[in-house]
Amino acid sequence: MRQPPSHTVNRDLVLDVAAVPEGLGVNVEAAAHNVHTMHGADAAARYRHFFGAATSAVLTGPVQHALLLSLGAIAAWRAGTIELRTDALRRLDIHLAEPVPPLAALAAALGLDPDEVAPFCALQQGSRFGWPLFAEGENTVATLGGFAGLDGPWIAPPTGVTADAEPGVFHVVAGAENWRLECDLFGSVLTPLGSDPAGPPDSASTSTSSTFSMEALGPVEDGSIRARLSTSEFDYVATLSVTVPPAAGSVL
Numbered sequence: 001m002r003q004p005p006s007h008t009v010n011r012d013l014v015l016d017v018a019a020v021p022e023g024l025g026v027n028v029e030a031a032a033h034n035v036h037t038m039h040g041a042d043a044a045a046r047y048r049h050f051f052g053a054a055t056s057a058v059l060t061g062p063v064q065h066a067l068l069l070s071l072g073a074i075a076a077w078r079a080g081t082i083e084l085r086t087d088a089l090r091r092l093d094i095h096l097a098e099p100v101p102p103l104a105a106l107a108a109a110l111g112l113d114p115d116e117v118a119p120f121c122a123l124q125q126g127s128r129f130g131w132p133l134f135a136e137g138e139n140t141v142a143t144l145g146g147f148a149g150l151d152g153p154w155i156a157p158p159t160g161v162t163a164d165a166e167p168g169v170f171h172v173v174a175g176a177e178n179w180r181l182e183c184d185l186f187g188s189v190l191t192p193l194g195s196d197p198a199g200p201p202d203s204a205s206t207s208t209s210s211t212f213s214m215e216a217l218g219p220v221e222d223g224s225i226r227a228r229l230s231t232s233e234f235d236y237v238a239t240l241s242v243t244v245p246p247a248a249g250s251v252l
Helices: 028-040 042-054 063-081 083-097 105-112 114-126
Strands: 136-147 160-164 169-174 177-183 189-192 206-209 212-218 228-232 236-242
Touching: 028 042, 028 063, 042 063, 042 105, 063 105, 083 105, 083 114, 083 189, 105 114, 105 189, 136 177, 136 189, 160 212, 160 228, 169 228
Parallel strands: none
Antiparallel strands: 136 236, 160 169, 169 177, 177 189, 206 212, 212 228, 228 236
């Protein structure tokens, strides 16, 4: 078990993991187990929280199975299952285009208010870090990594960081190991790449360093939001932040 990443969107989250309403025809525990296997116990608890809130919001009448599947995918993405981002956004677009969108349920699955769902989806079309509650300027998205002796992944502080040509992907050197970090607003995946001295492939990074710190700037996305990964040789964590220009700030 590795030290879980800390994402800003979860900082003030108060989890309610009460039982999901019965009779829905979906195996919630199996889904929660899958989330747990992929991203840990904290992510599984968030999944139960968001899926439970979303399904409770639609129990005023018959619930279509397709909507339940969508709410499950959206809740799992919101819980930190980054692998479901594309599918979750596709499902959000489909339901928002319905004559009467299930806004209360979609909002509950995301932890937003109903009138924030459409602005959120619009921001996500431009950047994987788009969030209607971010302010203009610098916003911390997550702290990642950690010392192996305290349940983190790294046996030494990071000594190098570069950004990939793909948005949300960075490469970190910690000790003798290279790591690939893929992240979005809700989750991240940190994968060891071994000790290949050739370094990361397809790097398109703007990197800077000083005696004790390093940072890499990712590519500018369609929403003019740019991610920055910062590390320090005195610390075992990496800080992911984004700069939100005025045009890409809150649209609420």
